[in-house]
Amino acid sequence: MPTRILHKESLIPGKTSKLLLDAPQIARKAQPGHFVMLRISETGERIPLTIADTDPEKGTITIVYLALGKSTTMLETLGAGDVIHDVCGPLGHATHIEKRGTVVCVGGGTGIAAMHHIAKGHARIGNHVVGVIGARSKDLLLFEQELRVFVDELLISTDDGSYGHKGLVTELLQDRLEKDKNVFEVVAVGPVPMMAAVAETTRPFGVKTTVSLNPIMVDGIGMCGACRVTVDGKTKFACVDGPEFDGHAVDFAELRRRLAAFREQEAVSMEQWRVSHGN
Numbered sequence: 160m161p162t163r164i165l166h167k168e169s170l171i172p173g174k175t176s177k178l179l180l181d182a183p184q185i186a187r188k189a190q191p192g193h194f195v196m197l198r199i200s201e202t203g204e205r206i207p208l209t210i211a212d213t214d215p216e217k218g219t220i221t222i223v224y225l226a227l228g229k230s231t232t233m234l235e236t237l238g239a240g241d242v243i244h245d246v247c248g249p250l251g252h253a254t255h256i257e258k259r260g261t262v263v264c265v266g267g268g269t270g271i272a273a274m275h276h277i278a279k280g281h282a283r284i285g286n287h288v289v290g291v292i293g294a295r296s297k298d299l300l301l302f303e304q305e306l307r308v309f310v311d312e313l314l315i316s317t318d319d320g321s322y323g324h325k326g327l328v329t330e331l332l333q334d335r336l337e338k339d340k341n342v343f344e345v346v347a348v349g350p351v352p353m354m355a356a357v358a359e360t361t362r363p364f365g366v367k368t369t370v371s372l373n374p375i376m377v378d379g380i381g382m383c384g385a386c387r388v389t390v391d392g393k394t395k396f397a398c399v400d401g402p403e404f405d406g407h408a409v410d411f412a413e414l415r416r417r418l419a420a421f422r423e424q425e426a427v428s429m430e431q432w433r434v435s436h437g438n
Contacts, residue, residue, distance in 0.1 A: 162246040165219060167238050170301055175225050175269060176235060177211070183218030185210075185248050191256065191280035192403055194373055195222065195248030199233045203244065206230045207398070209273035209348070209373050210249065211302075223272035223301070251402045254369070256280045259343045261287040263335060264310075265328050265357050267349030268294070271301045273371060274348040282309040289314065289342075291331050293353075297322035328353065329360045336364045344369065347406065351414055358406030368406035372397040372414070389413050 166179040185195060194209045212221040226235040237243065254277050262281050266274035271292050282288045288309070293316040294300040300322065306313055314331045315323030324331055336342060344367045347357040354370040361368045372388055386397035391408035395401065 160245055162243045164237055164239055164241050164243065170223065171299055173226070173235075175223065175301065177221060177223045177272070180220050180222065180243070180246065181218060182220045182246055182248075185246070186213045186215045186218050186220050189213045189220060189249040190253035191277040192251065192254030192371070193249035194251050194402060195220070195246050196250060197222075197230075197234070197243055197247075198245045199230055199237075200244050203233065204230050205247075206234075207250075207373055209276070209371065209402075211272035211276055212279070212305075213276075221272075223269050225269045251398060252400075254280060254346070254403060256284055256286075258284045258286055261289065261339065261341045261343060263289045263291060263332060263342055263345045265291045265332060265345060265347040265349070265353075266302075267292070267328060267353040269301065270347075270349030270353075270371070271306075273373070274346065275302050275305055277346055277348065278306065279309055282311075287311050289335065291316075291328050291335070293317065293328035293331075295319065327356070329356045332357060332360050336361065336366065342366055345406075347371075348373075351411065351418060354406060355409075355411035355415075358409070358411070362407055369403050370406040370409060371402050372404060372409070373402045385417075387417070 163181045164178050165181050168177045170177055189210050194207050196205045196207055198205050208222045208224055210220050211223045224231050224234060226232050264274050264278040278288050278290055288311050290306045290310040290313045295318045297317055316326055316328050316331050317323055345357065345361050346369045347354045348371045358368050358370060381396050381399035388395055388397055389410035390404050
């Protein structure tokens with residue numbers, strides 16, 4: 160249904176923004192791990208975005224996106240008061256959350272926003288939540304203050320060492336797992352290479368690892384088949400069977416190949432839009 164943008168905040172100018180949407184029906188039912196499908200215009204493509212937060216009482220949901228392709232670039236042209244043609248959700252399976260002790264939630268890029276909602280769910284149920292977030296540099300780090308409100312510990316890394324640990328989130332994770340034998344689960348949300356690296360980091364420790372495969376989804380309802388992924392040797396659909404899966408069972412090599420399958424067409428579509436809009 161048509162959904163109005165109540166507030167827009169630029170997190171990384173020209174690249175990443177946060178939208179507060181008026182979506183009471185979705186806000187009432189959405190749980191951590193759920194996503195929505197957006198269509199900017201009647202002829203636009205459907206794009207999946209994980210819900211970063213909800214406020215059932217106010218009837219709002221929060222989404223965060225990176226303006227990378229044609230559709231997210233079109234979304235970036237909208238502001239408070241504008242209407243998104245339709246927003247469908249909540250979709251997918253919610254994150255399985257139970258009170259068991261210490262959980263480490265790892266986020267990278269815009270995936271930090273999606274991880275935020277999952278980490279909040281664990282905090283609400285009473286788990287000890289360790290947040291691990293990373294970016295190339297301090298100015299590209301998202302949701303630090305939002306996470307500090309409820310996580311028990313927050314570990315930060317930057318590739319260039321401009322903030323926190325100089326290095327990768329997996330280095331912080333490795334150190335934590337070596338020192339803390341009480342971690343019952345690691346949840347990772349972010350770029351596919353990062354999630355693959357997290358799964359390999361946790362594998363020797365035998366710690367349950369959950370990854371979110373939203374990046375590969377297209378239509379979000381299982382009709383197009385574009386989000387096929389091999390998990391434990393079986394074909395799954397990220398949108399209807401996931402989006403969360405056992406990171407130790409995902410064929411990440413195949414997943415990376417599928418993500419690159421339409422890169423050329425995506426570039427052509429983006430260039431055509433820029434020319435038509437004089438950019």
